Amino acid sequence: MKVLVAVKRVIDYNVKVRVKADNTDVDLTNVKMAMNPFCEIAVEEAVRLKEKGVATEIVVVSIGPKVAQEQIRTALALGADRGILIETEEKLESLTVAKALKAVVDKEEPQLVILGKQSIDNDNNQTGQMLGALTGLPQGTFASEVAVDGEKVNVTREIDGGLRTVALSLPAIVTTDLRLNEPRYASLPNIMKAKRKPLEVVAPGDLGVEIKSTQTLVKVEAPAERSAGITVSSVDELVEKLKTEAKVL
Amino acid sequence: MGILVVAEHNNASLNGATLNAIAAAAAIGGDIDVLVAGKGCGAVAEAAAKVAGVAKVLVADDAAYEYQLGETVGDLVAELGKGYSHILAAASTTGKDFLPRTAAILDVNMISEITAVVSADTFARPIYAGNAIATVQSSDAIKVITVRTTGFDPVAAEGGSAAVESVSAVADKGISAFAGEELAKSDRPELAGAEIVISGGRGMQNGENFEMLYKVADKLGAAVGASRAAVDAGFVPNDMQVGQTGKIVAPNLYVAVGISGAIQHLAGMKDSKVIVAINKDEEAPIFSVADYGLVADLFEAVPELDSKL
Ligand SMILES: Cc1cc2nc3c(=O)[nH]c(=O)nc-3n(C[C@H](O)[C@H](O)[C@H](O)COP(=O)(O)OP(=O)(O)OC[C@H]3O[C@@H](n4cnc5c(N)ncnc54)[C@H](O)[C@@H]3O)c2cc1C
Ligand SMILES: Nc1ncnc2c1ncn2[C@@H]1O[C@H](COP(=O)(O)O)[C@@H](O)[C@H]1O
Numbered sequence: 001m002k003v004l005v006a007v008k009r010v011i012d013y014n015v016k017v018r019v020k021a022d023n024t025d026v027d028l029t030n031v032k033m034a035m036n037p038f039c040e041i042a043v044e045e046a047v048r049l050k051e052k053g054v055a056t057e058i059v060v061v062s063i064g065p066k067v068a069q070e071q072i073r074t075a076l077a078l079g080a081d082r083g084i085l086i087e088t089e090e091k092l093e094s095l096t097v098a099k100a101l102k103a104v105v106d107k108e109e110p111q112l113v114i115l116g117k118q119s120i121d122n123d124n125n126q127t128g129q130m131l132g133a134l135t136g137l138p139q140g141t142f143a144s145e146v147a148v149d150g151e152k153v154n155v156t157r158e159i160d161g162g163l164r165t166v167a168l169s170l171p172a173i174v175t176t177d178l179r180l181n182e183p184r185y186a187s188l189p190n191i192m193k194a195k196r197k198p199l200e201v202v203a204p205g206d207l208g209v210e211i212k213s214t215q216t217l218v219k220v221e222a223p224a225e226r227s228a229g230i231t232v233s234s235v236d237e238l239v240e241k242l243k244t245e246a247k248v249l
Numbered sequence: 250m251g252i253l254v255v256a257e258h259n260n261a262s263l264n265g266a267t268l269n270a271i272a273a274a275a276a277i278g279g280d281i282d283v284l285v286a287g288k289g290c291g292a293v294a295e296a297a298a299k300v301a302g303v304a305k306v307l308v309a310d311d312a313a314y315e316y317q318l319g320e321t322v323g324d325l326v327a328e329l330g331k332g333y334s335h336i337l338a339a340a341s342t343t344g345k346d347f348l349p350r351t352a353a354i355l356d357v358n359m360i361s362e363i364t365a366v367v368s369a370d371t372f373a374r375p376i377y378a379g380n381a382i383a384t385v386q387s388s389d390a391i392k393v394i395t396v397r398t399t400g401f402d403p404v405a406a407e408g409g410s411a412a413v414e415s416v417s418a419v420a421d422k423g424i425s426a427f428a429g430e431e432l433a434k435s436d437r438p439e440l441a442g443a444e445i446v447i448s449g450g451r452g453m454q455n456g457e458n459f460e461m462l463y464k465v466a467d468k469l470g471a472a473v474g475a476s477r478a479a480v481d482a483g484f485v486p487n488d489m490q491v492g493q494t495g496k497i498v499a500p501n502l503y504v505a506v507g508i509s510g511a512i513q514h515l516a517g518m519k520d521s522k523v524i525v526a527i528n529k530d531e532e533a534p535i536f537s538v539a540d541y542g543l544v545a546d547l548f549e550a551v552p553e554l555d556s557k558l
Pocket of ligand 2: 039116117125
């Protein structure tokens with residue numbers, strides 16, 4: 001079966017982002033960028049399905065600037081077969097991304113679409129579910145286990161109370177949680193090989209997708225700083241402070 | 250045009266997170282209706298009708314909603330939500346699952362995990378693991394929103410007397426089904442609502458050592474949480490993870506034991522009133538957010554703490 005994986009270019013998760021002095025946005029100049037960690041897990045899951053003989057082809061898609069080709073190449077180096085970049089320099093909201101992905105789903109007709117559960121920049125956690133609604137497909141969100149079983153896929157989901165498994169008819173949408181798998185690193189030969197894998201670049205208009213915005217970023221501020229506390233020298237002092245100073249015990 | 254709040258529940262009782270979502274609705278202003286979608290959920294509807302400030306409770310009692318599947322609940326909320334200016338739900342794993350689906354059906358964007366209401370169309374929400382707070386204005390006809398419970402004090406569970414009205418289910422397309430679950434069983438309070446949370450990290454070394462934290466927690470009536478490293482290593486189950494991609498907590502007291510304080514962990518607990526860190530590494534970043542830091546070996550400090558409480 002064909003698997004479609006959506007990957008997003010975001011700030012590297014190790015970078016502590018700063019807010020711009022004029023409070024219009026965060027400052028991303030010269031900041032290290034990478035594939036969203038949840039998307040790495042999505043790629044890894046697709047590659048494992050291919051290794052198991054369940055998946056036959058892995059297509060990766062990203063919507064974003066020209067440089068997002070880097071993240072598609074990374075996915076190709078990890079084992080994806082071909083890439084599609086829907087190129088735009090504009091700021092994207094989830095509904096637009098979901099509509100662009102729907103256009104790709106209509107064209108490619110994958111049996112499984114794997115996305116990350118959340119982008120670590122906007123922390124939205126929306127796109128996979130929106131794609132589910134637009135395509136009319138079932139969704140297994142926050143997955144920690146994916147088992148394809150004939151015409152169905154069983155997805156174990158991480159929920160607030162523990163774990164829940166849902167049985168979805170295929171085609172289906174899965175969004176990944178952290179414990180689904182541990183992504184591999186790309187080897188040098190595979191990075192070289194990935195350079196020759198096909199990467200198609202299209203404009204949103206080619207897919208009939210219009211980039212619309214309904215949200216205005218009024219301002220972006222740094223969170224309230226916690227003032228540095230004190231170091232206590234013993235458990236006794238800690239208990240004493242919590243009782244008499246903080247009054248929380 | 251009123252506000253529709255979708256109740257969080259397990260068919261038997263109303264989850265407290267609903268009261269925080271209703272508080273956000275009250276901050277927006279307007280008539281507040283609550284939807285209870287479930288199966289055999291009459292008691293939940295009764296509880297919702299008693300909540301202060303609720304105008305009407307809609308009940309969709311149908312097998313399709315027993316397990317809160319995103320597909321069926323998403324369709325129902327889109328159908329009922331058409332007549333409202335705002336649709337709200339708690340930012341739980343349930344709300345996060347169905348509400349983006351609802352938004353897409355209504356052809357609107359969604360605003361995730363708001364922590365403050367600025368006006369009826371403008372909301373504050375953390376982005377970049379809480380390293381920035383964005384104020385977002387929406388021009389969508391219907392505002393679809395999840396509410397981060399730590400941002401809003403709950404409204405009173407008693408004092409209201411709303412009318413309860415049955416609504417019919419939307420046809421189940423039959424594309425997804427519940428296939429089983431493994432729920433954590435614990436007599437300790439839930440992480441989300443606890444006044445005190447004590448969390449362990451990789452420094453705990455194994456699951457058995459978490460017993461030390463359970464003992465302290467039981468003395469304090471606290472909930473027990475964990476870092477991702479502790480969950481990944483299999484010390485404790487996933488529902489205990491605190492952080493950017495786990496649970497967000499803001500108790501009166503948060504005690505971090507053997508946790509380094511990565512930004513992703515801080516994102517889930519740095520709004521706690523008082524933070525205590527116990528770590529043997531005095532350079533650990535957790536100390537930069539701790540009100541009280543104790544540089545010590547946890548295997549000595551925690552048993553001592555237990556004995557002194
Ligand atoms: C996309 C993404 C999402 C993430 N989401 C989350 C999340 O939601 N929550 C989360 O927690 N993490 C999250 N992480 C992981 C995060 O980056 C850190 O890796 C993790 O929080 C580290 O956990 P830790 O502090 O327990 O472990 P470590 O960083 O290994 O720290 C262990 C600490 O224990 C101390 N220690 C060891 N032995 C002792 C002892 N005997 N006595 C006292 N102290 C001791 C050490 O000094 C050290 O500071 C995420 C990462 C990514 C990439
Ligand atoms: N611009 C994009 N291009 C490709 N995939 C995306 C994009 N934005 C979001 N996604 C996918 O949707 C997931 C969830 O993102 P979000 O809803 O933004 O939190 C990500 O992990 C990606 O898999």
